[in-house]
Amino acid sequence: MKAGPGSKEQQQATRVVNDATLVDLRILATSDIHGWLEAWDYHSARPLPAAGLARTATLIEKAREGAENSLLFDNGDFLQGSPLAEWSAGNPEAPHPIIAAMNHLHYDAATLGNHEFNFGLEMLEGAVAQAGFPIVSANISRLGGTPLVPRTTVLHRQVADRAGRVHPLRVGVIGFLPVQVMIWDHSLLTGRVEVETPLAAARRHVATLRQRCDLLVALCHGGIGCASAAEGSEDFATAIAGVAGVDVVIAGHSHLVFPDHRFRGLEGVDAEGGSLQGKPAVMPGSRGSHLGLVDLQLEVRDWSVASSSSRLVAAGPAPPAPSLRRVIGPAHDAVRREMDRPLGHSDVPLNSFFALVAPSRATALVAEASARHVRNLLGDDLPVLGTGQPFKVGGRGGAGYFTDVPAGPLSLRHANDLYVYPNTLAVLRLTGHEIRLWLERAAGAFRLIHPGKADQPLLDPDFPAYNFDVVHGVEFKIDLSRPPMFDNTSAQVSDGRITQILYNDAPLDPQAEFLVVTSDYRAGGVGGYAPRLPFMTSKTLLRDVVAQHLRDMPPTRAEKPFWRFMPMAGTSVTFPTSPRALSHLDEVPHLSLTPLAHDRDGFLTMRLDL
Structure with a gap:
């Protein structure tokens, strides 16, 4: 008997025909590796438990084994951010270990992040020249409009459909970075390059690229915001997804992960399904913490996306890949030897566990070292004040991301722990009024606190902790019952909250x-x-200033509480810190602190009675 139109036999036949017209393509993505190749924390001299490209490499290998067709992309910020990255920049004659690692893993393409420029254009150009894969960026050019790197590329790949037949597939790749790179690295880039907003560049180049490819992947070194985010926003990935012709979006820069519940409610964002304006998307954390996977089912006849899924795989359980460790081993060993170079001794611990609620000896040491350095250079014609900010206070880096230098012998890795960025020294000539405005900006780190209420969250999640930049050498109080002077656009919206500001008593x-x-x-x-x-300005690295200070003037005392919150009877606030903070409560005896509970990210929630 012949099978009827709705029979099981005909349904199976139809499925076979449909399967023969489909290609499964897996897109793998990393972002914000920041030079963390080996699963090793050079600052604390212990393994990184849940990060490092060596761990991600194991995930990449497994993900490739589970897919007939796959592509691997990096979304930028791979050349800067670790002692190994800085060692590489200081040894330009040697093969770049980060590029060597990416070559070994057979990346298909990458884009530039803003931190690629931290060591200057010459270093960047030398690294890019060693890459065995295309590196693109559509919105940065040399003056006059010549592309700094190719704006786009087209990858020609052979892919197998579900019936085993091979087809040629053209994959277009375009990349974007934040326009703010011209602010962050102004001294290195001004007069040499120009940057267009990502959305404007996408509108100019995507249509042309689309004519040359079957599938288009946008590498957005920007975070995930709402679809109508401002043109100059750092969170531009959702807006790029809305550009006609874009098929897949890789986001990054903000060190967050996506899909993730934190993005619920944003216009154009499906936080659970993993799409931006209907386009599949991932954002794979930082330092190799996650591998992003986008699985596409493509219709061979027109290469349209029939269906897709987006997900993340955490690197934590994965063992480091032995083959990659062999590639990066010589550079890793050299950096470890460099980090172990002795500097001196500290009689007191230096940490950032309470740096957002009280003066920190760790940040004070940076301010003290830089002020001393400038006094030695310029003399005493004007009073010299240093500044310090807490770089490592958890946040997106996780509950383990805190400066933690124990009392005892000091080495170069401790100077790196105290000052993690390759910033150089600069001096400003400011009035007392301008110093007050500086402190008002720093005080924007805190929410408005209502008197008489218990356990109010203290920290503003939209204020980066590294912008809590305090001038040392003056004394002041912060009145949390008053709103911050500035909003997050730097517009003045109130009279401020800094009170009782003193200099020399x-x-x-x-x-x-x-x-x-x-x-x-x-x-x-x-x-x-x-x-x-x-x-x-100076080309002297602030970290080198800190290292010299540790040699000359080893820390021997706790920090004086030169700033504090104004008392508020019957009021308490909460803030997250490291569980290790419990062993250091004696360092802040003037604070009324109560440990509460650990949150799901591993932070210890602490209560502060005002």
């Missing part, structure tokens, strides 16, 4: 002049801090 004279030591990054205007051109 007297009220700070608004007209008095001071030299304030900061970094080239801050002097460039990042965070809205620098109101005028630098009085002096």
Whole structure:
């Protein structure tokens, strides 16, 4: 008997025909590796439990084994961010270990992130020249419009359909970075390159690229925001997804993960399904913490996306890949030897566990070292004040991401732990009034606190902790019952919350002049801090200044509480810190602290009674 139109036999035959027209393509993605190749924390001299490209490499190998067809992309910020990355920049004559690792893993393409420029264009160009894969960026050019790297590329690949037949597939790749790179690295880029907003560049180049390819992947070194985010926003990935012709989006820069519940409610974002404006998307964390996977089912006849799924795989359980460890081993060993170089001794621990609620000896040491360095250079014509900010206070880095230097012998890795970025020294000439404005910007780190209420969250999640940049050498109090002076666009919205600001035990004279030591990054205007051109700049790394200070003047005392919150009776706030903070409560005896509970990310929630 012949099978009827709805019979089981005919349904199976139809499925076979349909399967023969489908190609399964797996897109693998990393982002914000920041030079963390080996699963090793050079600052603490212990293994990284849940990060490192060596762990991600094991995930890549397994993901490739489970897919007939696959492509591997990196979304930028791979050349800077670890001691190994800085060692590589200082040894330009040697093969670049980060590029060597990416070549070994057979990346198909990558884009530039903003941190690729931290060591200058020459270093970047030398690294890019060693890459065995295309590196693209559509929105940065040399002056005059010549592309710095190719704006786009087309990968020609042979892919097998579900019936085993092979087809040629053209995959277009385009990349974008934040326009703010011109602020963050102004001293290295001004007069040499120009940057277009990602959305404007996408509108100019995607249509042309689409004519040359069957599938288009956008590597967006930007975070995930709402679909109508401002043109200059750092969170531009959702907007790029809405450009006609884009099929897949890889997001990054913010060190977050996607799909993830934190993005619920954003316009154009499916936080659970893993799509942006209907396009499959992933954002794979940082330092190799996750591998992003986008599985596509493509119709061979027109290469349209029949269906897709997006997910993340965490690197934590994965063992480091032996083959990659052999490639990076010589550089890793050299960096470990360098980090072990002795500097001196500290009689007190240096950590950032309470750096957002009280003066920290760790950040004070940076301020003290930089001010001393400038006094030695310039003399005492004007008072010199240093600045310090907490770089490692958890946040997106996780519950283990805190500065933690124990009392005892000091080595170069401890200087790296205290100052993690390759920023250079800059000096500003500021009045007392401008110093107050500086402190008002820093005080934006805290939410408005209502008197008489218990356990109010203290920290503003939209304020980056590294912008809590405090001027040392003055004393002041912060009135949390008053709103911050500035909003997150740097517009003044209130009279502020800094009170009782003193210098040398007297009220700070608004007209008095001071030299304030900061970094080239801050002097460039990042965070809205620098109101005028630098009085002096230097190519000296602040980390080198800190290292020399540790040699000459080893820490021997706790930090004086030169700033504090105004008392608020019957009021308490909460903040997250490292569980290791419990062993250091004696370092902040003037605070009324109560440990509460651990959250699902491993942070210890602490109560502070005001």
